[in-house]
Amino acid sequence: MKTIDKLAILADAAKYDASCSSSGTASRNSMGGKGVGSSEGSGICHAYAPDGRCISLLKILLTNFCIYECSYCINRNSSNVSRARFSTKEVVDLTLDFYKRNYIEGLFLSSGVIQTPDYTMAQLVEVARSLREDHDFRGYIHLKTIPDADGELLAAAGRYADRLSINVELPTRAALSDLAPEKDHRTIKLSMARIRARSDEHAEARKSAKKITNQRPKSRDMGRFAPAGQSTQMIIGAEPSTDADILDTTADLYASYRLKRVYFSAFSPIPDASTKLPAQRTSLMREHRLYQSDWLMRFYGYGPREITAGGDDTNSAGMLDLDIDPKLAWALRNRSYFPVNLNRDDRERLLRVPGLGVKSVNRILNIRRWQNLRLEDLVAMKAGIKKAMPFIICAGHHPGLGEASSHTLRQRFAPAVSSQQTFDF
Amino acid sequence: MSGHQPSLFGDADTAADQAVVHFVPDFAGWQRAARAHLTADVAPQAIWWQPDPDHVAPAGQSARAARSATVPKRFIELARAAACHSAEDRWALLYRLLWRLTHGERHLLALAGDADVARITRYAKNVRRDVHKMKAFVRFRAVDEPGFTEPRYVAWFEPTHHIVEYAAGFFVRRFSNMRWSILTPERSVHWNGQGHADSAAKPWFGPGAAKHDAPDGDDLEAAWQTYYASIFNPARVKWNAMRSEMPVKYWKNMPEAQLIPGLVQAADRRVADMEAVQKDVDALHCGPRPATPEATTRAETRARPAFSLERLAGEAALCRACGLCGPATQTVFGEGPANARIMIVGEQPGDAEDLAGRPFVGPAGQLLDRALAAAGIKRGEVYLTNAVKHFKFTPAGKKRLHAKPDYHEVAACRPWLEHELALVDPERVIALGATAAESLLQRRVAVTRERGRPIALGEREVWPTVHPSYLLRSNAETGPGFERFVADLRAAMA
Numbered sequence: 080m081k082t083i084d085k086l087a088i089l090a091d092a093a094k095y096d097a098s099c100s101s102s103g104t105a106s107r108n109s110m111g112g113k114g115v116g117s118s119e120g121s122g123i124c125h126a127y128a129p130d131g132r133c134i135s136l137l138k139i140l141l142t143n144f145c146i147y148e149c150s151y152c153i154n155r156n157s158s159n160v161s162r163a164r165f166s167t168k169e170v171v172d173l174t175l176d177f178y179k180r181n182y183i184e185g186l187f188l189s190s191g192v193i194q195t196p197d198y199t200m201a202q203l204v205e206v207a208r209s210l211r212e213d214h215d216f217r218g219y220i221h222l223k224t225i226p227d228a229d230g231e232l233l234a235a236a237g238r239y240a241d242r243l244s245i246n247v248e249l250p251t252r253a254a255l256s257d258l259a260p261e262k263d264h265r266t267i268k269l270s271m272a273r274i275r276a277r278s279d280e281h282a283e284a285r286k287s288a289k290k291i292t293n294q295r296p297k298s299r300d301m302g303r304f305a306p307a308g309q310s311t312q313m314i315i316g317a318e319p320s321t322d323a324d325i326l327d328t329t330a331d332l333y334a335s336y337r338l339k340r341v342y343f344s345a346f347s348p349i350p351d352a353s354t355k356l357p358a359q360r361t362s363l364m365r366e367h368r369l370y371q372s373d374w375l376m377r378f379y380g381y382g383p384r385e386i387t388a389g390g391d392d393t394n395s396a397g398m399l400d401l402d403i404d405p406k407l408a409w410a411l412r413n414r415s416y417f418p419v420n421l422n423r424d425d426r427e428r429l430l431r432v433p434g435l436g437v438k439s440v441n442r443i444l445n446i447r448r449w450q451n452l453r454l455e456d457l458v459a460m461k462a463g464i465k466k467a468m469p470f471i472i473c474a475g476h477h478p479g480l481g482e483a484s485s486h487t488l489r490q491r492f493a494p495a496v497s498s499q500q501t502f503d504f
Numbered sequence: 505m506s507g508h509q510p511s512l513f514g515d516a517d518t519a520a521d522q523a524v525v526h527f528v529p530d531f532a533g534w535q536r537a538a539r540a541h542l543t544a545d546v547a548p549q550a551i552w553w554q555p556d557p558d559h560v561a562p563a564g565q566s567a568r569a570a571r572s573a574t575v576p577k578r579f580i581e582l583a584r585a586a587a588c589h590s591a592e593d594r595w596a597l598l599y600r601l602l603w604r605l606t607h608g609e610r611h612l613l614a615l616a617g618d619a620d621v622a623r624i625t626r627y628a629k630n631v632r633r634d635v636h637k638m639k640a641f642v643r644f645r646a647v648d649e650p651g652f653t654e655p656r657y658v659a660w661f662e663p664t665h666h667i668v669e670y671a672a673g674f675f676v677r678r679f680s681n682m683r684w685s686i687l688t689p690e691r692s693v694h695w696n697g698q699g700h701a702d703s704a705a706k707p708w709f710g711p712g713a714a715k716h717d718a719p720d721g722d723d724l725e726a727a728w729q730t731y732y733a734s735i736f737n738p739a740r741v742k743w744n745a746m747r748s749e750m751p752v753k754y755w756k757n758m759p760e761a762q763l764i765p766g767l768v769q770a771a772d773r774r775v776a777d778m779e780a781v782q783k784d785v786d787a788l789h790c791g792p793r794p795a796t797p798e799a800t801t802r803a804e805t806r807a808r809p810a811f812s813l814e815r816l817a818g819e820a821a822l823c824r825a826c827g828l829c830g831p832a833t834q835t836v837f838g839e840g841p842a843n844a845r846i847m848i849v850g851e852q853p854g855d856a857e858d859l860a861g862r863p864f865v866g867p868a869g870q871l872l873d874r875a876l877a878a879a880g881i882k883r884g885e886v887y888l889t890n891a892v893k894h895f896k897f898t899p900a901g902k903k904r905l906h907a908k909p910d911y912h913e914v915a916a917c918r919p920w921l922e923h924e925l926a927l928v929d930p931e932r933v934i935a936l937g938a939t940a941a942e943s944l945l946q947r948r949v950a951v952t953r954e955r956g957r958p959i960a961l962g963e964r965e966v967w968p969t970v971h972p973s974y975l976l977r978s979n980a981e982t983g984p985g986f987e988r989f990v991a992d993l994r995a996a997m998a
Contacts, residue, residue, distance in 0.1 A: 083727050090734035108677035110698065117678040123640050124749065126760055128736040129768045131745025138735060144790045156788045176724050177731075179657060179682060180644045191790070227797065252830060256798075263797045265821075268833045272859040331831040334899030335858070347739035348778040358779065360739055377901075442616035449611050456617025 085163040086173065092143040092154050093189060095349070096246075097312055097342040099124075101135045101184035101219040104241040104307035109217050115178055116185070116217030118241070123184055136187040136221060137177055141165055141202055145191025149248070149259035150353040151317045151346065154191045159351045170206045171214065178218050185219030185241075186210070192225060192261075200228035200236065207239035219307075226262065226270045233273055234304075242307040242339070245270050250328045254318040258355060271336040274309045278337070308339035315369060316361025317346040321397030326372055326383035333377070343369045368399040375406055378437055379430045385409060402493040407433040410470055411485040421452050421473040432470050434463025466492065522552040529555035529595070530669070531587040536561050538599050542573060548603045553595035573606040578613055585628035588635075588666045597623055634664045635671045641754045642675075642686060645722040649683070657684040660718035660757055668693055672707050687713035725759040732760035738771035739778070798822060813842050816923050820893060826916035828894035828909070833858045838889025838924050846886040846997065847930040848872075849921065849940040851971055855904050858895035863888045868973040871981060872936075875972065879993040887928045891943040892917045906973075914943050925964075933964055934996045937971030956992045967996035 102122035109116050124133035142164035143154040153160060174186045188206055192199050203222050210216040222240040224233065236243055245267055249255045252264040281304040311332060313325060329341045345366035346357065375381040386405050387397055400408045410417065410433045419428045421443055429440045439462040446452050451474040457464045469478050469488055483491070523546065527537040534553075541551060583598050601620050604612050615621055644657035657679070663671075668691040675686065676695055685694045692710045746764075755761035795803070805818030817837040823829060836853035839862060856866030864872050876883055892913055897904035909917075921943060925933070935941035941949035944966050945959060951968050958965035969992035975985055 083730055086727060087730050087734050090731050094735045094737050109680045110677060111680075113681060115679055115681060117674075119674070119677075123636070125640050126732065126758065127746040127750040128732065129743060129746050129764055129771070130737045130740045131742030131749075132737075132740075133749070134732065134735060137731065139731075146790050146793055148788075148793055156790045156793055157786055158789065162789065173727065177728065179679070180646070180722065180724055180728070181642050181659070181679075182728050193790070195794075256796075260796050261794055265834065266797045269861075272833045276859050327831075330899040333902060334897070334904045335831070335833065337902045345740070347737060348775060350778050351781060351783065352778065354783060360775075360779075363740055363742070383899075445614040446616060449614055453617065456615075459617040459619060459622045 080163055082165075082169050082173070085165055085169065086139070088161050088163040089139045089141075089143055089165060092140045092160070092191075093138045093187075095153065095344060095347075096138060096187070096189060096223075097132070097344045098221070098244065098310055098340065099133050099135045099138055099187065100242075100307075100310070100340065101221075102307070103339060104219060105303065107217050109215075112215045112217060114215030114217060115175065118184070118217070118219055122219075125182055125184065135184045136219065137174055137183045137185070138187040139165070139170070139173075139189075141170065141188060141190040141199075141206065142193060143191050144193050146194075147192050147259070147261040149262065150355040151248075151258055151314055151349075153349040153351075155353070157353075158349075167202070167206050167209055171209050174210060174218075175214060175216065178216075183218075185216075185221070187221040187223075189223035190225070196225040196227040197229050197232060200225045200232045204232055204235045204239065207236065211239045221307075224270060224274070226266045228270070230273060233270070234277065237274070237277055237304040240305055242310060243274055243305045244310045244312070245274075246312045247328070247332065248312070248314060249318060250313055250320040250325045251318075254320055258318060268335070271309065271311070271332070271338075274305065275336045277304050278308065280304075309336065310338055310340040310342065312342040312344055315343050315345050315366055317356055321387070322365070322369060322372070322399045323383070323387035323397035325369060326376070326387055329373060330376060330383040341373060343373075362401065364401045365399070368401060368405060372399060372405045375409075379406070380427060381409070388412070403489060404433075406431075407466060407492060411489055414485055417470040418472045418478055419470060421471050422447060432467050434466030434470075436463070439463070522550055524552045524554050526554050526556040526559045527561075527595075528557060528559050530666075531584050533559070533561075534587060534595055534598060535583075538602055541599070542602060542606065548596065548600040551596070551599060553599070555595070573602075575602065575605050576610070576613060579605060582613070582624050582628045585631045585670070586624050588631045588670050589627040590665045591627060594627060597627075631665050631667060631670070635667050635674075637754065638663055638667060638671050639674055641750075641758055643758060644684060645719040646724075647719050652683070654683070657682055658718050659684070659686045660713075660715050661686055661688050662753075662757065663688055664753075666690065669709060672709075676707050687718050689713070722759075729760050729763055733763055733767060736767055738767070738774040741768060741771050743768065811927065813838070813924070813927055816920070816927065820920050823893070823917075823920070825919075826894075826913045828892070828896050828913055831897065831899075832894040834861050835893045836861055836863055836890065836895070837893060837920075838887055839863060840887030840889075840928075841885065842887075842928055844885060844887035844928055845931050846881070846934065847925070847928055847932075848886050848888050848934045848936065849944060850888075850890045850936045851939040851973075852890050852892035852909055853895045854906060854973070855895065855897070858904075863890055867976055868971065871972040871975060875986065875990050875993055878990045879997065881993060881997055887924070887930060889921065889924055891921060891940045893920055909939060914939060918943055931964065932958070932996055933961070933966045934993065935966055935968045937974065938968075940971075941966065941968040956988075956995055958996075965996075967992065969993070969996075 100122055101118070102120065104118050106119055107117060122135055124135050126134040128134060140154070143160065144162050144164060145154045146156055148156045170188065177183045178185070188203055190199050190203055207220050207222055210220065220240045221242040221244065222236050224236060224243050224245045226245055247264070247267055248259055248262060255262055255264055315325065332338050332341055343366050345361040345363050347360045372386045375386060376383060386409065387399065399405055410431065416431065419432050421429065426440060426444060429435060429443060430437070439460060442460050443452055446456055453474040454476040457467070468476070469483055525537050525541065527533045579601065586594055586598060597620060601612065601624055604620070612618065613621055616625070638661060642659045642661050644659045646655035647658050649656045668688055672693045675684065679695070680698050683696050685692060690712045692713050693707050694710065695707045698705060801818065801821060805815055808815040808818060820835045820837050823835055836857045850864065853863060854866045854868065857863055863869070873883055892909040896907045896909050896913065898907050933944060935944055938949050938951050941951060944961060949968055951970055955969045958967055970989060972989070975981060975989060978985065980986055
């Protein structure tokens with residue numbers, strides 16, 4: 080089979096992994112080296128597919144042969160898809176050739192499980208090793224970690240890769256053992272724990288080295304372990320878990336393994352699907368609301384239970400409102416928290432105002448140090464003023480006495496709020 | 505407008521009254537002229553900024569000599585970016601901001617609502633976005649060059665603002681060992697590799713070019729297009745999301761963008777085809793399926809000797825008697841010699857124990873180790889375990905906060921503790937904290953009153969004392985609190 084034909088199969092097989100991030104790793108470039116590559120903190124999306132997803136990395140599987148039988152997966156053992164396997168050299172050459180033409184930031188390599196988890200993991204690590212050691216490649220590498228793989232392989236993976244990830248796949252243990260019998264939450268979490276433990280060790284070693292020499296050690300001298308951390312992904316809507324289940328698991332994972340990101344992937348039809356799966360695809364809006372909630376937990380100080388406390392009737396219990404964003408939904412349920420005085424209240428309270436993002440809040444706090452904040456300031460800095468108005472007090476603005484009920488406000492925003500407005504991803 | 509702002513557009517504000525300032529229209533050129541005029545105390549409304557690419561600065565206007573004022577670093581960053589903007593009023597805007605910053609409004613940049621600040625912020629943002637898109641959407645094409653084995657990589661790009669110099673450093677750092685050129689209508693930039701690792705080497709800039717000066721194809725583009733088409737998921741077309749991040753104006757120079765209309769058109773049919781086919785699990789295509797992790801653990805456990813701690817630990821690893829197994833990583837079972845005379849029972853594993861799978865390895869465990877050593881007890885000679893074997897926590901950002909196990913969770917875990925007691929059969933059990941003491945004695949225990957003396961439990965003695973995490977919380981890692989803890993341990997051993 081020609082490399083380009085394998086590429087068609089093994090990219091198609093990899094597209095259900097939502098992550099394509101290339102950010103947050105150690106700064107480096109190819110000056111003084113022999114190969115290509117750099118990373119300067121923020122990632123770069125080199126193209127966008129018509130599904131609106133960023134293409135930053137060459138995201139492929141090493142092989143889509145897989146002995147596992149995960150119902151939701153296009154590559155499961157019983158799936159009647161074409162199968163292929165890249166050689167190490169094919170992946171290395173494609174990565175370098177694409178990189179030199181500025182198509183990509185690097186490689187995101189995953190694989191179906193062949194023979195054993197250790198064998199599969201060793202193949203992935205060898206590609207990363209070859210890129211780094213044989214070609215002095217300094218671009219981004221994301222390696223998917225096979226749960227249960229040996230600790231030494233994990234250490235090697237962390238040495239070459241910027242980011243490691245293990246997919247938790249589904250929000251609950253029961254759902255996973257039902258749909259992916261060869262995987263289980265226990266072994267997946269054990270692998271995440273090992274990655275966190277190793278990162279902690281390296282961080283500790285760097286800290287003590289700094290204490291002794293009073294200088295920040297260069298990452299190259301210290302050896303590095305996955306400087307961009309670890310992430311995971313959950314499939315949404317392939318089984319009956321509620322948004323509350325999903326966000327609880329998400330909060331637990333962030334806290335337990337210091338994940339950089341939890342990605343959500345709305346279940347979408349795959350070719351040759353199993354009857355165990357729902358016939359319909361999950362709404363992309365549900366996925367979007369979950370991402371907004373994830374943002375609220377990470378940057379706005381919301382707890383998972385606050386976000387999903389809404390839905391009082393049994394149908395919507397534990398589910399997010401699809402018509403309005405979760406921050407507005409929380410504000411409408413908690414009117415007694417408002418109005419927030421933009422000139423007096425603390426940062427924590429300002430962050431709860433619908434329409435105000437972290438950037439706007441920082442700007443407001445800056446202005447406040449020098450002068451009273453006026454409504455015009457919000458207009459000039461293009462804060463989400465329409466949404467914020469009923470919830471704030473500032474110089475020149477007081478919500479009216481006959482203030483609108485939550486019901487009216489919901490009506491006002493529900494149809495108008497497009498999924499892209501409130502949050503920048 | 506801020507009340508502090510001086511009047512910039514007074515009655516006298518006509519072109520006739522303005523001095524025409526010629527300068528090279530880039531940041532350095534503007535900076536030189538601006539410094540000279542700031543030193544001469546020329547107000548913004550008295551200057552007409554006249555860009556002149558061929559301008560030669562008067563000898564007196566050297567960059568350093570005219571250093572007349574200091575400004576916040578952030579102004580320089582914003583100004584460097586905004587200077588690349590295509591708007592003609594940027595130079596006057598920059599000078600007006602410089603003037604205000606040095607005339608009583610040093611804090612000006614903090615006022616995001618100020619019209620000048622909002623504008624320079626917007627200009628800088630536009631430029632940075634253009635630079636970001638250049639980093640993203642430049643597509644190199646390989647061209648053979650006589651005398652070289654490696655090709656030169658040449659790209660054609662059409663930026664919106666004057667960003668070639670501003671953005672060039674990125675390509676130098678990333679592709680420092682390649683020879684490359686980026687051609688744009690206004691400027692071109694070239695790099696010949698690092699040569700002899702001369703890190704001071706700079707790219708050089710030339711005049712603008714035309715699209716036909718760049719190569720019109722590359723053999724790799726077929727592979728790239730294949731990748732682009734294959735990574736697209738037809739079940740989630742988001743046309744607007746794509747266009748807002750990859751505006752149509754860039755498409756003409758991106759080989760993959762030619763595929764977009766066809767991909768979108770075929771998407772619905774492809775999804776309908778997928779949704780039409782559903783089937784039960786049938787023939788395997790990739791060989792036999794492996795055993796499930798749980799079955800493997802069970803088989804391994806069954807292979808261990810009956811009535812042994814190892815076997816018990818294996819069984820406990822799969823315990824789901826309460827809800828704590830959901831969030832926790834793993835069961836943290838006891839460890840130590842099966843014939844230990846002393847068993848130490850804590851409350852539950854913490855963050856470190858949950859990750860490592862071993863009891864008493866975190867901060868409280870280290871304090872216990874110190875106390876055991878002070879009491880003359882070898883850790884290896886005692887059996888260490890917990891009343892509850894999963895870590896109960898509340899997530900708080902990237903940390904887990906210890907949560908006290910409730911009555912049901914302690915009760916659900918009690919059979920494991922009883923089995924451990926039966927197998928190890930210790931003479932004495934040291935209970936660290938109330939949870940452990942209560943689980944063992946099955947009654948309320950006030951540790952502070954009952955510590956330091958034995959309580960009979962059948963033929964065994966239970967010696968309650970505080971949990972080391974209590975000492976950590978009350979800052980008693982040394983001193984009387986610690987000494988008393990050591991004394992309790994010593995008494996239990998005697």
